[in-house]
Each structure stands twice: as structure tokens, then as C-alpha cells.
Amino acid sequence: MSDIDRELRVSKIRNGTVIDHLAAGHALNVLAILGIDGSGGESVSIGMNVPSDKLAKKDIVKVEDRELSESEVDVLSVISPEATINIVREYDVIEKKRIDRPEYVDGVLACPNRNCITNDEEPIHTRFAVLDDGLRCDYCGEIVREDEVPAHLDVA
């Protein structure tokens, strides 16, 4: 079976976002970042452990009628820096972008330090500085290693 055949297993979308070249195993984390659990009625296609030229295996997520906010892209860049984001309009990819590792990630993640001020009822959002191999809470200094990031996604 050719790669093209395999790609076809995940149907095309008309308008929305395709997040491709995700490190294998992160498709569900991406849905968590986007706050998608199916209850919102979004049309979502997921490929997991799909053979890939760039990565040995990759995950791919296609979401209809949804674009990613800057904060969502920032978190994505930390958990899967190889990912690419394709914006689709009328079945065509109108924009294809690699993601850059940001200096900070705002919101989206909760600080794992339960005694951090960001976990109190204060009018602030979390903010993490991006380190070489993880994130650091800008308020309490707690360090979150890259592999721990998915566990601290702060999504509804």
C-alpha cells in the first residue's frame, strides 16, 4: 500500500486546520490543548502512528472550522516542535507553517505547584518561560519538564 493510500484514510476537510507531523502519541494531547472532547460537535479526524518520511511515525489531527490561537500554538511547539500547521479553505491549504519555539507560553497550562499563586483565585493567567528542555512558571519558578507538559494542560 502506498503512502498516498494511507493518507486518504484521514478524510480531507473543507475549512479548518490540519496539524501534521505531530510526534506519535500527541494527537490526543492536541485535542486537549484545543479543548475538544467531542461535546462541542466539531468534526475531527485523527490519525495515530501513521508512517511518515520525516518522523518514523507521526500523528495527524484535522479539525473543521477551527483555528489555533497563539497560546495553543505555543504549547504545541513545546510538546511537539516538529509539528506543522496547515490552514485549509475550500479544501486547499492556503497557509502552511512550521511552528517556532516561543520565549513564553501564556495560559493553556496550569502550574503543577499547587501552592503557586496562579492556582489561587486571582485575576491572572499562567505564564511559563520556555527552557531548552521544559517550561518554567514565571510566578513561582516551578520547572515542568517537556515530557510532563501534557499532564498539566489546563483545558475545560
Added chain:
Amino acid sequence: MRQDHLISATQLSRADIEAVLDRAAEIDADPSAWQGRHEGSILGLCFFEPSTRTRMSFDTAMKRLGGRTIDMGAVESSSVKKGETLADTMRVLEGYADALVLRHPSEGSAKMATEFVDVPLINAGDGAGQHPTQTLLDLYTMRQNVGLDDVTVGIMGDLKYGRTVHSLASALTNFDTRQHFVSPESLRLPRSVRYDLHESGAQVREHTALDDVLSELDILYVTRIQRERFPDENEYLKVAGEYQISADDLRAAKDSLTVMHPLPRVDEIAPDVDHTAHATYFEQAHNGVPVRMALLDMLLSEGEDE
């Protein structure tokens, strides 16, 4: 000091630290020259956690500079009890004072507070995070007794939750010091402090027994191991007992060893140590006043011809 706020020892350069310590030494040498220097200024004391030394020494420091203090009092009798956010409380209090001192049980609280106030804000302890003014008086005491370069410092006790330890370890990386950390396995330095020490290239070693390193030390900084850090009373008693020192224990140390403690102590330093030449912790506590006077003077003089 260039910053308007003092939130963490990590923000302090060697030059910042030396500027405060030099000013404190000037004040110590001639306290009367500083009386009235900040007449008319008001310092707001915002303590969301109990404090004796820190609160009273800030109070004294401000009054010795000729200023006055206002105190929000106990949390139980304040609007915090009604569910007001820290952000709102600080926004209100900045309108009442020329500078604010904050102690709060949550890590990162002082950093957050700076986002809501324009007056200088001093972190007087944020949970298990930082306590930078304690560090400045610790460094002042060390400089007076031993010096701050080419010294070997042992820091013992609760290194995980001890905010004075976190601030001190970080500040010492500005100087030529060798740092030895002595604690039970469960109370080792947290990952964030370890990371900063590593990044600064500090000379650091960790031990579980004081005996391994005592004879090398110029300074031994002891902190309290708190009962509530252990799930089990027996475990606490067993562990805490290994990190207590007596005059007898110190026979193995250099004659010139300086023993420090941020206080309050419970039983980690036996009273018989008080009568030895090693004991420096009461002098250390007294240094809180000139050092905090120096700091307040510098922060309140920001914008003037400094």
C-alpha cells in the same frame, strides 16, 4: 538598585547586594545620621502569614528613618477573610503607602502583586519561594564575620521548603563560595533552585550527614525542619534528630566557624551553642534593622538624586 521592587534574590547582582550592604554598614556606623531621612513616608506592612522578626524589623527600620508604618493587621480581621483577591487588596493598599512589604503563603504572590501596584514592593516571604531581605541580612552578617569570597558555606535543614535557603543559595552564587547542602533525602533542594545553581555554575555539593563536611566549613547556616513536612511523627523525630547541633558536635568544626540561623529555632541548635564563639544568630537577627533601613532608603529614594 535599579529595580523598583525586590521580589527574589535571583534578581540581585553582586553590585546590587554590595550597594545594600555598604549602605547598611554606613547606617550601622552612624544611625543618627539617618533619622528623619524619610519623614512623611509611609510603609504598608501586608502580612498574610504570621511574622515577628520580619514584620517588627521593617517597622523599626521605617521608624528609624523617620517614616511611619501602617499595618493591615491579622488576616482574620481583614477583607481577605471576605474573599477579596490579593490583587485587589494590593491595588487598594498602594493608594495608602509609599512602599509595600508583602508576606503571603503562596509562591509567586509577590511577583503577581507587582503587576498590580506602582509603588515599590518588597517580598517578605512568599510561601516556600523566596525571602530576599532575609538573605541580605544574612549576607551582611557573613561579610562582617567571615567575608563573602573564598568561603565554604554549609546550609542544613529543610532545604526543600525553606525560602531563606532558596534565596541565600541563589545570592551566594554572586560570590566566590563553595556551597554544601546538608539535609534528609526527602528535604533536598527543589528542582528549580538546583536548576538555577547549575545554570550559574556554582560549586555545590549535597550531603545527608553534617559530619561529612563540618570540618571544612567557615559558615554553618542551620534551618528548622518542620513537623508538618512529615506524614508520620516518628519519622519526623528520627530525621530531625540527625540535623540538630550541640556545642559538643561543634568540637569537630573550625574554631572560627560562624553558626547562623534565620530564627525562630526550636531544638535544631542546642542552647549550649549560644555560649560558644560560633553563635552568630542573634547578631544576625539584629542586623535585620540596618539592612532593611538601607533597602528602604534605596527604594524610597528611587527617582531622587541617587
